[in-house]
Amino acid sequence: MSKDILRQGALLPLVEDFYTIQGEGFHTGKPAYFIRLGGCDVGCGWCDAKFTWNPRKFPPVAVEEIVRRAVACQAKAIVITGGEPTLYPLGKLTEELKKEDFEIFIETSGTNPLTGTIDWVCLSPKPQQPPLQEVLLRADELKIIVESQSDLEWAEENSKKVSDRCLLFLQPEWSVFREITPAIVEYAKQNPRWNVSVQTHKFMKIP
Numbered sequence: 001m002s003k004d005i006l007r008q009g010a011l012l013p014l015v016e017d018f019y020t021i022q023g024e025g026f027h028t029g030k031p032a033y034f035i036r037l038g039g040c041d042v043g044c045g046w047c048d049a050k051f052t053w054n055p056r057k058f059p060p061v062a063v064e065e066i067v068r069r070a071v072a073c074q075a076k077a078i079v080i081t082g083g084e085p086t087l088y089p090l091g092k093l094t095e096e097l098k099k100e101d102f103e104i105f106i107e108t109s110g111t112n113p114l115t116g117t118i119d120w121v122c123l124s125p126k127p128q129q130p131p132l133q134e135v136l137l138r139a140d141e142l143k144i145i146v147e148s149q150s151d152l153e154w155a156e157e158n159s160k161k162v163s164d165r166c167l168l169f170l171q172p173e174w175s176v177f178r179e180i181t182p183a184i185v186e187y188a189k190q191n192p193r194w195n196v197s198v199q200t201h202k203f204m205k206i207p
Helices: 003-008 063-071 091-099 133-138 150-159 174-190 200-204
Strands: 014-021 031-037 077-081 103-108 120-123 141-146 167-172 194-196
Touching: 014 063, 014 200, 031 063, 063 091, 077 091, 091 103, 120 133, 141 150, 141 174, 150 167, 167 174, 174 194
Parallel strands: 031 077, 077 103, 103 120, 120 141, 141 167, 167 194
Antiparallel strands: 014 031
16 A cells, blocks of 8 residues: 555545444434544543554555445444544545535544535644634534633634634533533533533443
8 A cells, every 4th residue: 555545545544433323512413424534643631532543553444445334324424533534635535425425524623624525524623733724714513622621711712713603512521521511511601602512422322
């Protein structure tokens, strides 16, 4: 496999793919097929998918095979996630998925330009590596993970950079869910343009 092929997006480091229910953000409760790619250029200490960070652990898989597996399930919504999926050109993958009439969502920290055809951009920026302005403007949903009170300041900073149509969500970091949720609830009540997102899939014990 040449690096050129990988760069062109014909092959992608697939960590896992599975059919489940979207557990967080605006599309909570929606059946969706998840495509998780390896590699991350942000590296959050609380990340619950650290196993994805090293893409060399995941041999590249042909886009045609990824799409074939997606088509085999009943879902008509695709979530491309990671790791950080924008590390790779997604034009070929999204083109093939669109041929099968999928609606395509992406979850990204916004550190790299978006490529391909994306119907919904969920932007979850991190302060250690801030998002690109072009991704902030493309975001349909701004989802800030809140581990401490200082993350609320980060949330407000980013909310000033997204478009007026972008929906705003605060989501408690799972390991401090009980401790931080009351502060998030009170903040949203005082600032009702913010919504609260909860990782419902963890309560349901599904992927």
